[in-house]
Amino acid sequence: MNALNKLLTKNNENKFVCVGLDTDIKKIPRHLFHSENPVIEFNKKIIKATKENVAAYKINFAFYEKDGLKGIENLTKTISFIPEDILIIADAKRGDIGNTSKMYAQSVFDYFKCDAITLNPLMGKDSVEPFLEYHNKLNFILALTSNPGSADFEKLKLEDGEFVYQKIIDEVNKWNVHSNCGIVFGATNTAELGKNMERINSLPVLLPGIGAQGGSLEDVIKTFKKFKRRNFLINVSRGIIYKSEGVDFAEAAHIELNNLNNQIDIYLNDSPAD
């Protein structure tokens, strides 16, 4: 099954939450330190507790790369725990000149066998092209991010009155010849999301920023409802995986994921569109 179909299948089952595996040894429950590999023990239990109700997993490569060889081993093991039918997003934010991007694509798609990746488009089309050549994968391209720094360059106004991030969205629509593109749009920017839904067109949207960063789940879901769009992912990392510091951490993650699913269900189906 190609990456887009994995996503749409889950979305059709009313699953929209992407669990972010930003696993930090400093934040995982202390009792796991008795196991041989605490990070792997943590990820295995989180995946087991959430896989039935999740839409996708997003693996933040930085959290693994910082441990060098051990981190790469942990990445590989973590990916092996995820069932075949669930989309795995490599949150790697890569982007470089063509011959280098080709190597990054090989790393994420061929070596780690992830289904999708996040890409930084600053360097333009040829920096993204080697990823686009993988027709069965999904490329989530940064448009407007969830952090305060999104104001520094992404929200600069151009001479034609549009913003840089809008120009990115327009270009991504052009790059989407093989239906293997999506965008990253920070859930902290709900006003901008509403104003750009038509511009976003049919692109799948990955939305970080709910929870620790302050984005409103209700506002985001109601926007998608209003525009009758159901191909999106709400990423939650810390809000799910660190819900409890105790021995019940996996059960707490399971419960929190279900709470979010229920909330999304309510916003999407029961409330009137405004």
Place this chain on the structure above:
Amino acid sequence: MNALNKLLTKNNENKFVCVGLDTDIKKIPRHLFHSENPVIEFNKKIIKATKENVAAYKINFAFYEKDGLKGIENLTKTISFIPEDILIIADAKRGDIGNTSKMYAQSVFDYFKCDAITLNPLMGKDSVEPFLEYHNKLNFILALTSNPGSADFEKLKLEDGEFVYQKIIDEVNKWNVHSNCGIVFGATNTAELGKNMERINSLPVLLPGIGAQGGSLEDVIKTFKKFKRRNFLINVSRGIIYKSEGVDFAEAAHIELNNLNNQIDIYLNDSPAD
């Protein structure tokens, strides 16, 4: 010695060439395939042949990451071959929200112990800040890159008449409180380089794009001469390391590096500024 001092010391010795270790198993001499680890054998010999006359090494992380565990081992070994007084630039083009960028900084500066990194600033100041906290390191931030795609977003014109890449340069100057910032400016953009030298101010400049990508060494060097600036690096990767496909590849790299050094010396010292 901190990273900036490593760079300035080499520049003061009239060394400006950065050798890019974009080592691709498909391009290295066939005779090396008899050795246990051809990539490492290649890098070791290239470094041995060039270390006396080089200003810095730039390691393109993508070329190693694509090999997973083996690649990380090769990265570590390659770094161990480089003498302590030579700047090692991790060409990784990282950038993410704060807590993630912190992990990338740990990977490049603490785990691999590189002196410098290339960063993608699209996500703004907070995406770069964790790197800036390493006062002894150097952060080369993408301003205007050497590839065709630099026209897509970096060269967009803003409402005030400036370009996105110029806004980036202005911000980097503000971020440079601890003298640990530089910029990446593609050598294929010589007209823009000349027009922006005052804006670049005292920031060290890393210039890719000479050679395979078509940038003119003469134009670049004469621009720096004209503005009496001597803190820069001309990156050459394929043009040096793949100069010969034969058993003489390391000697050929040595000769090509010396040729470039001689050319730079001529442009910088003997020719009149225009």
